[in-house]
Amino acid sequence: MRDLWSRLRHDAYLAIVIFAGLLGLVSIFPFALYRWIAGEWVMVALDSLLTLTTLMALYIAWYRGQPRLAGQILSLLYAAGAIIAAIYLPVTGLFWFYCVVLFNFFIAPPLRSTLITLGSLAAICLYGLWRPGTIFTDLQHLIIFACTALICSLFAYLFAWRTTLQRRSLQELANPDPLTGVGNRRTLMQEIEIALANFRRHGNQCGLLLLDIDHFKIINDTHGHAEGDRVLVDLADLVWHSSRRADRLFRLGGEEFVLLLPGADLSGLNSAAQNIVRAVGERVHTPDGPVTVSIGGTLLLPEDDGSSWIHRADICLYQAKNGGRNRSVIHGAESQGTESGEIMAH
Numbered sequence: 001m002r003d004l005w006s007r008l009r010h011d012a013y014l015a016i017v018i019f020a021g022l023l024g025l026v027s028i029f030p031f032a033l034y035r036w037i038a039g040e041w042v043m044v045a046l047d048s049l050l051t052l053t054t055l056m057a058l059y060i061a062w063y064r065g066q067p068r069l070a071g072q073i074l075s076l077l078y079a080a081g082a083i084i085a086a087i088y089l090p091v092t093g094l095f096w097f098y099c100v101v102l103f104n105f106f107i108a109p110p111l112r113s114t115l116i117t118l119g120s121l122a123a124i125c126l127y128g129l130w131r132p133g134t135i136f137t138d139l140q141h142l143i144i145f146a147c148t149a150l151i152c153s154l155f156a157y158l159f160a161w162r163t164t165l166q167r168r169s170l171q172e173l174a175n176p177d178p179l180t181g182v183g184n185r186r187t188l189m190q191e192i193e194i195a196l197a198n199f200r201r202h203g204n205q206c207g208l209l210l211l212d213i214d215h216f217k218i219i220n221d222t223h224g225h226a227e228g229d230r231v232l233v234d235l236a237d238l239v240w241h242s243s244r245r246a247d248r249l250f251r252l253g254g255e256e257f258v259l260l261l262p263g264a265d266l267s268g269l270n271s272a273a274q275n276i277v278r279a280v281g282e283r284v285h286t287p288d289g290p291v292t293v294s295i296g297g298t299l300l301l302p303e304d305d306g307s308s309w310i311h312r313a314d315i316c317l318y319q320a321k322n323g324g325r326n327r328s329v330i331h332g333a334e335s336q337g338t339e340s341g342e343i344m345a346h
Helices: 002-010 012-038 041-062 067-088 092-107 110-130 139-174 185-202 216-223 225-242 266-283 306-322
Strands: 206-213 248-253 256-262 293-299 328-330 334-336 343-345
Touching: 012 041, 012 067, 012 092, 041 067, 067 092, 067 110, 092 110, 092 139, 110 139, 185 206, 185 248, 185 256, 185 306, 206 216, 206 225, 206 266, 206 306, 216 225, 225 248, 225 256, 225 266, 256 266, 266 293, 266 328, 293 306, 306 328
Parallel strands: 293 328
Antiparallel strands: 206 256, 206 293, 248 256, 334 343
16 A cells, blocks of 8 residues: 555556546446436447446556556547437536536646647537437537537646646756756655656666765865866766666765665676776866766665665665775676776675
8 A cells, every 4th residue: 555655656647647547437338227227228338338448547557557548548438428428318418528628728738738628529519410409409519519518628738738837847946956967966866766656566676876976075175066066967968868768867966976776686687887987087077177976786686675775775885995996896797897907796
C-alpha cells in the first residue's frame, strides 16, 4: 500500500489516469447491469466493452508503466462510446457527450482532446443530418446541441491549456537546480521512489553513483565562489553529456551529485564511475590544474529503501576519499583510481 501511494503521489499523470479510469468504471458498470435487466442488448454490449477496455487501460497504465498510452485509449474509447450512445439512446444519450468532453480534456493533452472532441461531435451531427429524427427531434435541436457542446469544449480547452502551462512552469521552477540545470534534491527523492517501486514490482535494477568534487573548499577559498560555480557547471555538463539518455543526474547539495543509471549491472556501474573519474580529471580544470572527483556507487538490494541505498553509496564514497581521492569505489566490485593505478576491492 505504501508503494502504491508513493507511486501515485510522485507521478501526477498516472494518478489522473487511474482516478479517471476508476471513475469511468463506477459510472458505467451500474448502467450495464440496468440495461441487462431491461434487455437493451446493444447498450449492454457497449457498456461491457467500455468496462473491459477501461480495465485494460488501467493495466497498461499501472503494470506496463504507460499512462499516456492508457489515457489516449480511454479518450478515444469514451468518445466512440458517446457516439454510439447518442445513436441508440435518442435524446437522452446526448447527455453523455458532455461528460466525455470534460473527461477528455482532463485526461489527454489539450490539442489531442480538441481533435477527439470535435471529431466525435461532427460524427453525431452528421449522423443526425443523415437520419433526421433519430438523434435530434429537429434541426433546431441539433443546432442547440452543437452550440452548447462547442461552448463547453471551449471552456474545457481553456482550462486544460491554462493548467498545462501552470504545471510546466511549476515543474521548471521545482525540478532543476538553478545553477547547474540538473535535477535537484527533491526530484532525486521522487526518482528514487520510482526506481524502488520498479525494482520491487518488476525487478528492474538501477545503479546509483554519488559524486563529490575533491578539495572543493580550496577551490572556493583560493579562486572565489564564481570559479567554484563554474567548476560545478562544467562537471554537471560533462557528466550529463557523457551519460546514457536514460541516466538521470541530480545535484544533492554543495559539491555532491547523484547519477541514477536504470538497468545498469555491476560491471556497467563500475565502468561508468571510472569513465567519469577519468573524464573529469582530463577536461575540468581550475587555474591551479585539473579538478578531480571521488565516487561511491552501489546497485539496489532487495532490502533497500531510499536512505539505505544512498547511505551505502556514501560509505563507498568515504572509502574513495580515504583511499587517496580521484577514484571510485563500487559496492561489490573492484574500482581503479585514475591517478595511482591502485586496485581496491569493496
